[in-house]
Structures are given as structure tokens and as C-alpha cells.
Amino acid sequence: MQNNFSIYNSLSRRKEPFEPLHPPFAGLYVCGPTVYSDAHLGHARPAVTFDLLYRYLMHLGYNVRYVRNITDVGHLENDSDEGEDKIQKKARLEHLEPMEVVQKYMNTYHRNMDQLNVLPPSIEPRASGHIIEQQEFIKKIIESGLAYEVNGSVYFDVLKYSQDHNYGKLSGRVLEDLQTSSRALEGTDEKRNSFDFALWKKASPEHLMRWPSPWSEGFPGWHLECSAMSIKYLGERFDIHGGGMDLQFPHHECEIAQSTAALGEESVKYWMHNNMITIGGQKMARSLGNFITLDQLFSGIHPLLEQAYSPMTIRFFMLQAHYRSVADFSNEALKAAEKGLRRLMKAVGTLKMLKPSDSSTLDISGLKSKCYEAIDDDLNTPVLLSCLFDGVRYINSVNDGTERLSETDLTILSELFGTFVFGILGLKDEEENMEQGKLTEDLVNLVINMRQDAKARKEWAVSDKIREELAKIGITLKDTKDGVEWEKS
RNA sequence: GGUCGGUUUACCGAGUGGCUAGGUAGCGGUCUGCAAAACCGUUUACGGCGGUUCGAAUCCGCCACCGACCUCCA
Numbered sequence: 154m155q156n157n158f159s160i161y162n163s164l165s166r167r168k169e170p171f172e173p174l175h176p177p178f179a180g181l182y183v184c185g186p187t188v189y190s191d192a193h194l195g196h197a198r199p200a201v202t203f204d205l206l207y208r209y210l211m212h213l214g215y216n217v218r219y220v221r222n223i224t225d226v227g228h229l230e231n232d233s234d235e236g237e238d239k240i241q242k243k244a245r246l247e248h249l250e251p252m253e254v255v256q257k258y259m260n261t262y263h264r265n266m267d268q269l270n271v272l273p274p275s276i277e278p279r280a281s282g283h284i285i286e287q288q289e290f291i292k293k294i295i296e297s298g299l300a301y302e303v304n305g306s307v308y309f310d311v312l313k314y315s316q317d318h319n320y321g322k323l324s325g326r327v328l329e330d331l332q333t334s335s336r337a338l339e340g341t342d343e344k345r346n347s348f349d350f351a352l353w354k355k356a357s358p359e360h361l362m363r364w365p366s367p368w369s370e371g372f373p374g375w376h377l378e379c380s381a382m383s384i385k386y387l388g389e390r391f392d393i394h395g396g397g398m399d400l401q402f403p404h405h406e407c408e409i410a411q412s413t414a415a416l417g418e419e420s421v422k423y424w425m426h427n428n429m430i431t432i433g434g435q436k437m438a439r440s441l442g443n444f445i446t447l448d449q450l451f452s453g454i455h456p457l458l459e460q461a462y463s464p465m466t467i468r469f470f471m472l473q474a475h476y477r478s479v480a481d482f483s484n485e486a487l488k489a490a491e492k493g494l495r496r497l498m499k500a501v502g503t504l505k506m507l508k509p510s511d512s513s514t515l516d517i518s519g520l521k522s523k524c525y526e527a528i529d530d531d532l533n534t535p536v537l538l539s540c541l542f543d544g545v546r547y548i549n550s551v552n553d554g555t556e557r558l559s560e561t562d563l564t565i566l567s568e569l570f571g572t573f574v575f576g577i578l579g580l581k582d583e584e585e586n587m588e589q590g591k592l593t594e595d596l597v598n599l600v601i602n603m604r605q606d607a608k609a610r611k612e613w614a615v616s617d618k619i620r621e622e623l624a625k626i627g628i629t630l631k632d633t634k635d636g637v638e639w640e641k642s
Numbered sequence: 643g644g645u646c647g648g649u650u651u652a653c654c655g656a657g658u659g660g661c662u663a664g665g666u667a668g669c670g671g672u673c674u675g676c677a678a679a680a681c682c683g684u685u686u687a688c689g690g691c692g693g694u695u696c697g698a699a700u701c702c703g704c705c706a707c708c709g710a711c712c713u714c715c716a
Contacts, residue, residue: 187716224716306714324711325646331712344714351714375716398647402711428647429710437710473665474655475672479648479709486654493654496665499679535656539664549680553673613675620677631678638679 156213160206160393161477163401163424164323168475168531168601174422175393179215180387181207182394182421184379184404185277187224187242188258191446192265194430194437194467194482195397201468201579202427202476203395204271205532208577220386221274222379225255225281226362226372240362251362252281265447268464270579276386280378284364287373287381291352293415300414303343304632305337305369307353311348314410323401323409323424347484350407352377374406384412384420394421396427427476432457433483445482459484465583469494472534493542500545501570503552510557515547517562521569528577541573597628601637604630 158171173179183203186196210217225240240251266273277396291307294300299314300307311320315328331348351374354558356363363370383391396405405424412420431435432443445455453461470490472478476599520543529538544566558566574580600619607615620630623639631638 184716186662191716257662308714312700326712327645330644342714347715354714374714397710399710400716402645403713404716431709434708469665470654477647478655483653485652485666489654491666493665503680533656535664539656542664546681553681555681608675611675622676629678631680632676633679634673640679 157525158209158213159529159531160423160425161531163426164421167421171423173215177214177216178391179210179217179218180391181210181217181393181395182379182383182387182391183221183274183394184400185221185223186262187417188255188262189243190258192258192262192447193444193446194432196262196265196271197447197467197478198430198471198476199395199397199427200266200271201269201471202532203425204269204579205472205476205534205577206393206395206425207272207274208579209528209532212577213571218387219272219274220276220278220383222382223255223259223277223279224375224378225252226284226375226378227257229608255281261448265464265570268451269468270464270581272579278382279388279497280373280382281362283378283382284373286385287377288353288366288375290381290411290415291373292367294352294411297414297417300352301345302368305353305371306343306351306352307368307374308344308349309352309374309407309410309414310345311350311410312346314414316411317559318410320410321406324406326402326406350376350403352411376404376411379404380408380411380415380420384416384453388418390418390420390422392421393423393425395427397426398426401426407604428479431479431481434481457484460488462487463583465580466491466494468578469497469580472580473538475531475533475535477531486515494580497541497574497580498540499543500548501574501582504548504567504570505544507548507551507558507563509560509563511559512557513559513562514556514557515551515562517547517558517565517569520547521565522545524569525575528573534578537573539580541570544570597623597639601630601639605637 156171159168160171161167162169181203183199186192203219203605207217207219240254243254263273291300293409294309295302295307299310301310302308311328314320321327321331328348353366353368353371353373355369355371360372362372364372383394394405394408409419409421431437432445435441435443437443437445445457447464447467449455450458450462450467451464453459465488470482470487473490473493508633520540523540523543524537527533527540530536531622547556547558547566551558600623604616604619623630627641629640633638
């Protein structure tokens with residue numbers, strides 16, 4: 154199971170060689186969505202990033218277990234008057250059961266992920282299905298003396314934990330700074346310190362989602378599910394934990410503290426964080442009016458969108474930026490991505506038609522090496538794509554007859570594109586469905602033949618008019634030496 | 643206000659102490675009845691001010707701007 158794969162570990166703040174704890178197995182846990190609203194652009198980034206990681210680990214030959222949770226246990230909303238549960242609040246507005254809301258948005262999320270060609274994880278555990286495990290986890294932390302109970306709620310004692318452990322190591326926080334910079338909480342506070350966090354929360358009378366426990370009828374604290382479920386399915390020590398950069402603090406920091414408190418050792422070997430997205434240089438927020446759901450993006454129905462962008466355009470666009478950089482969305486950038494993707498896919502089609510020569514004038518092995526160097530370097534997909542576009546140029550040049558490739562090199566190149574474009578990057582050809590395509594093809598060919606007749610009679614005005622009219626309905630004709638080609642524009 | 647990260651050519655977006663990223667757009671050329679595609683060539687770069695260095699866009703400092711987090715929101 155040799156590999157040259159290195160990933161950036163947020164914990165060490167440097168790139169490290171990927172060496173799984175138990176080869177040939179690799180364990181990956183990623184924080185999934187909270188299902189209380191439609192999936193948006195912000196959901197797509199981590200999904201695509203870690204889908205890429207999942208695919209590459211499998212490509213390297215690892216037996217990967219990929220766990221991505223669904224958060225369906227609501228948590229208190231701080232800007233709500235009633236302190237209502239997010240999911241509960243939505244349920245009241247829509248007169249639905251909380252679990253009905255969960256189901257609805259979970260279905261949407263799954264559909265959108267499928268559209269983005271994001272592979273389903275090996276296990277998709279739901280927080281509501283692991284209440285027992287979370288309670289057992291709390292008991293362990295209480296046994297270790299690092300949690301305390303107040304009025305039916307249980308809190309993690311960060312100060313006591315920090316005597317023997319480094320709370321803040323992942324996010325670079327210093328406890329003293331947290332103490333002074335924390336905002337004062339209104340009302341009575343049960344916590345000993347503002348930076349303590351809830352492991353179990355007693356439910357208020359109007360709170361719908363509640364479970365019995367040794368401490369009170371209530372619900373688990375919001376950091377707990379990931380600790381409990383990752384360890385249940387991946388073991389007390391596992392390889393990679395991923396999520397958005399916004400989760401680094403406090404969520405992941407608290408996870409480290411909880412797991413260390415409960416198990417006596419840290420669970421995660423590599424922490425990976427994807428960066429955020431912006432729209433026109435601004436962060437996406439409902440209050441800024443630039444909040445775009447994936448369905449809106451795919452349909453183009455949103456005031457900011459000049460057109461619809463296909464799921465593969467979105468995926469390709471995200472892959473053109475490195476996952477640790479901010480990705481900025483704009484109509485201009487997405488249109489550029491759309492065209493770039495089409496060029497790539499066209500070349501894939503051309504590649505199948507290439508005829509081998511006796512020898513090669515291009516270095517295909519070198520290209521292959523560069524592709525692996527790029528992906529091995531902390532999933533550097535922008536560089537990988539630049540290498541693949543070099544390949545696109547190679548393909549087109551061979552097609553034009555200005556370069557040659559041997560049968561061996563042609564095979565390597567075909568495998569290379571198949572592996573990287575479809576297998577690892579997870580792109581797919583989005584051309585129209587087959588039956589529609591057949592009819593269109595027959596019709597277009599009919600018109601082309603009529604135009605060829607006009608051309609044979611040198612009736613240029615007629616042939617030009619046909620071409621222009623076809624262009625108006627989205628069919629572009631190209632007169633090549635070998636005949637007429639056409640494509641949808 | 644605090645912590646951390648960023649500021650690259652028209653747009654998006656990599657990278658590096660001296661050597662072409664790539665995509666999209668523009669311009670010129672090849673091909674072509676014309677156009678398109680493809681190929682070839684090509685233009686405006688590394689936020690500002692200092693410092694280190696033979697040499698910095700790449701290292702250091704300060705300033706400006708942007709973002710994430712600092713919330714019992716996930």
C-alpha cells in the first residue's frame with residue numbers, strides 16, 4: 154500500500170505523509186449537514202472536497218470506510234425568544250413533525266449530492282439514532298471527572314481539562330483569551346466558565362425533541378454526536394476527520410477535548426478543513442441577499458444568477474480552486490468554468506477517436522507523473538486540472554495531425570483521463586439523454602444534408618441561412634475537411 | 643477589539659527566492675468560400691510602504707482591505 158500522498162493536517166499546520174493507522178484500511182469521518190433547510194453552496198464545498206479524498210483513497214487501493222453524519226437533533230437557537238430548537242421552530246412554521254422536516258431536507262440534500270456526483274458515504278449515521286451512544290460517552294467523561302451536572306444538564310469542564318491537556322491546540326485558541334473575549338451571557342448561567350460546553354441539555358417544557366437520560370429528559374450537546382459516532386464506526390483511533398473551516402472552533406476543538414477525556418487519548422490522526430465560499434467576494438448570508446441554494450443554482454432561478462449552472466459546472470468550478478482556499482463564485486467565473494469543462498469533455502470524446510502512430514512526439518509518461526504529483530500534494534486539483542488541460546492540447550494536436558502518439562502512449566493517455574477525470578475528480582459527461590439525442594441527431598443530420606446540397610450548388614446564401622437559423626436554436630455547425638460536424642452550443 | 647488566514651495579470655485561480663501554471667475573455671496567425679472548432683503566437687501581474695538579499699511577487703516588519711472564528715447556531 155505504498156503511496157506518496159500527503160495531506161495538510163490542521164493540527165500540525167503542515168503537510169504530512171498519509172500513513173493510515175491500519176492499512177489497508179482507512180477511516181474517514183466528515184461533519185455532514187444539519188437538515189433544517191435546503192442544501193446550499195456552502196454544503197457543496199465539503200461534500201465535493203471529501204468526495205474527492207474518498208475517491209482518491211480508494212484509487213490508491215485503500216479499503217475506505219467513509220462516515221458522514223446527518224445532524225437531526227436540534228440545538229438551541231440563541232437568537233430565538235423561546236430558545237426553540239431549530240428543527241422544532243421550522244416544524245411549527247410548516248406544521249410538520251420535526252422528523253418530517255428532517256426527512257424532507259435530508260431527501261433534498263441527498264438528491265443534490267447525487268446531482269453533484271458525490272458518492273454516498275459508507276455509513277451515514279443520524280444523531281437521533283445514537284442517543285444511547287452519546288449518553289454512554291457522557292458517562293465516561295463524568296467518570297474521568299471532567300464533566301459536571303447542574304439542574305439536569307451536564308457540562309464539560311474545560312478549565313479542569315486544560316490542566317493536563319492543551320485545549321485550543323487545533324484552532325490556535327488560548328484559554329485566557331477565550332475567557333476575556335467571550336461575551337457575557339444573559340440570564341442565569343449554569344456553567345462554571347463561559348467556555349464550558351454542554352454535553353447534555355435539559356429540555357424546556359415546550360421542547361419537542363427530548364429523550365430520557367440519567368440526568369434529565371433532554372437532548373445531547375451539539376459537539377457530542379460526532380465524537381460518539383465517529384468512534385463507534387471507525388474505532389477509538391482513526392485516520393481522518395474532515396469538515397469546514399468554520400467548524401474548527403469550537404466544534405472540533407470540543408470534539409478533541411471530549412474524546413480525549415472519555416478515552417484518555419486523542420482519536421484523530423489527521424484533521425482536514427475545507428475553506429469557505431464567497432459570492433462576488435462576499436460571504437454568503439441570508440441577510441446579504443446572496444444566499445443561493447443548490448436547486449436555485451441548477452435551475453438558474455435566483456436574482457443574482459444570469460443563467461442555470463449544471464451540477465458538473467459547479468463541481469468543476471470547485472475543483473479548479475484548491476480546497477484550502479476561499480472559492481469565489483460569480484456568473485463570469487461560472488461561465489468560464491462551464492466552457493472549460495466542455496473543452497475537457499470534448500477532448501475526452503476526441504481521445505477515443507485518435508489513431509495510433511508508430512512513435513510518439515509527446516511525453517505521456519511525464520504527464521501522468523505530473524498528474525499524480527499534483528493530486529498527491531494535498532489534493533492540488535487546480536494543478537491537476539492544468540496538467541489535464543496540457544493533455545487536452547496533446548489530444549487535439551494529435552487529432553490535427555501535428556503530433557503523434559504510439560499505441561502504448563495512447564492507451565496510457567486514455568487510462569489517465571478515465572482515471573482522473575471520471576474516477577478521481579468525479580466529473581461526468583452531462584450531454585442530453587440518449588433517446589432525445591437520437592431524434593435530435595436525425596433531425597440535424599437531415600438539415601445538414603439539405604445544406605450540403607445547397608453548398609454543392611454554391612448557393613452560399615441558402616447554406617449560410619441554414620447555419621444561422623440552426624445557431625439560433627442552439628446548434629453550431631462546423632465545416633471540416635472530413636465533413637460537417639455539429640454540437641449544441 | 644482578539645486569534646488565524648488571505649490580497650496574483652480583464653475574470654477565476656495555481657505556484658515559486660532568479661526559470662511558461664491552467665481555464666475563460668481579448669488580440670494576431672494557420673486552416674477555411676465565410677464562420678466555428680482546433681492548433682500556434684501574444685497583451686495588461688503579483689495590495690501599499692520599508693527591510694534582508696547578488697536578486698523578492700516569493701522571506702521579515704508596518705499599513706490598508708477582505709474573510710473565518712471568538713454565540714448552549716450546526
